[in-house]
Amino acid sequence: QVQLVQSGAEVKKPGASVKVSCKASGYTFTSYYMHWVRQAPGQGLEWMGIINPSGGSTSYAQKFQGRVTMTRDTSTSTVYMELSSLRSEDTAVYYCVCSATYWGQGTLVTVSS
Amino acid sequence: SYELTQPPSVSVSPGQTARITCSGDALPKKYAYWYQQKSGQAPVLVIYEDSKRPSGIPERFSGSSSGTMATLTISGAQVEDEADYYCYSTDSSGNHGVFGGGTKLTVL
Numbered sequence: 001q002v003q004l005v006q007s008g009a010e011v012k013k014p015g016a017s018v019k020v021s022c023k024a025s026g027y028t029f030t031s032y033y034m035h036w037v038r039q040a041p042g043q044g045l046e047w048m049g050i051i052n053p054s055g056g057s058t059s060y061a062q063k064f065q066g067r068v069t070m071t072r073d074t075s076t077s078t079v080y081m082e083l084s085s086l087r088s089e090d091t092a093v094y095y096c097v098c099s100a101t102y103w104g105q106g107t108l109v110t111v112s113s
Numbered sequence: 114s115y116e117l118t119q120p121p122s123v124s125v126s127p128g129q130t131a132r133i134t135c136s137g138d139a140l141p142k143k144y145a146y147w148y149q150q151k152s153g154q155a156p157v158l159v160i161y162e163d164s165k166r167p168s169g170i171p172e173r174f175s176g177s178s179s180g181t182m183a184t185l186t187i188s189g190a191q192v193e194d195e196a197d198y199y200c201y202s203t204d205s206s207g208n209h210g211v212f213g214g215g216t217k218l219t220v221l
Contacts, residue, residue, distance in 0.1 A: 047210035
């Protein structure tokens with residue numbers, strides 16, 4: 001069965017960067033696009049972007065252009081999402097989502113001085 | 114930027130039919146997906162490609178789309194269906210995803 005296992009919670013200071021990983025198993029890694037979605041405390045879901053694990057092409061939400069980078073490592077079936085210039089408003093749970101269907105368990109990123 | 118609009122809340126009694134709408138200009142050409150999120154949990158896909166139901170999702174969940182509106186219908190809503198529901202789709206280019214603001218379903 002499809003499993004997406006994300007890296008653990010992070011605490012960062014404003015201005016820093018964070019890199020969240022998502023290790024996939026149970027399917028052919030390069031066959032399905034991976035989305036990244038975040039959810040701030042008490043707020044709704046927010047789409048951040050998408051990566052094609054096959055070729056590595058990406059598309060980002062305009063809001064995050066210039067601050068987000070999504071990459072993948074086919075040798076380990078892992079995708080990464082790096083967000084830079086963090087501010088308090090980036091405090092949220094970050095999810096990877098395979099083919100708009102299967103969700104990782106989420107990674108809490110807290111940005112605080 | 115592209116937006117999907119949902120009602121903030123819907124309330125029904127157990128056994129009644131709950132309908133949650135999602136409106137967006139690109140919906141005539143792009144599929145809608147629906148997710149259920151219970152408190153403290155990751156979202157779960159309940160409808161994909163407008164009207165298809167993943168395995169394991171109860172038959173009382175159905176979806177439809179007409180024009181600029183997609184609808185999630187829960188026929189005979191149960192107390193355990195209380196959750197936040199989000200629609201998801203893409204803009205007309207297909208390159209950017211977007212979620213609706215979410216609808217809190219109350220069943221009591």
